[in-house]
Amino acid sequence: MKTLVLVLLAAVCLCSGKTCTATYKATWAGHMLxxxxxxxxxxxxxxxxxxxxxxxxxxxxxxxxxxxxxxTNVACDEMMDTNGIIAAYTAYYGPIPY
Known part of the structure; x- marks a missing residue:
């Protein structure tokens, strides 16, 4: 960000006239792209x-x-008690979303 500000200040200081403004706009557009x-x-x-x-x-x-x-699912709840939450959730609802 600091580099961008320095380039901007240098462009403003060095520019005078329409050709420099067009060059500056082209440089800015290129940077944004x-x-x-x-x-x-x-x-x-x-x-x-x-x-x-x-x-x-x-x-x-x-x-x-x-x-x-x-x-909320009775079968999943019972499996959770015996096999653990990861195994039960995966068996009934598929892969863990996080």
Whole structure:
């Protein structure tokens, strides 16, 4: 951000006339396009690289959330008592969403 401000100040100080203004606008537009491209590429990379966490890494709040869902189903609730919340939730509702 500081670099951008310095470039902006330098452009304003050096510019005089229409040709410099057009060059400055083109530079600014190029910067914004590059920034948007990098943002989009970052979003793509995060969806590709995103990894599932192991079941042991769930927080207490996440485990409680799974328990609440599983308790509404009698069969899941009984399986939760014998096999654990992760196994019961996965058996009845599929993969853990977090």
């Amino acid at each position: 590059q920034r948007e491209f990098l943002h989009q590429e970052g979003k793509k990379a995060s969806t590709v690289v995103r990894q599932k966490r192991a079941a042991g890494e769930l927080t207490l709040a996440q485990l409680e959330s799974l328990r609440e869902v599983c308790e």
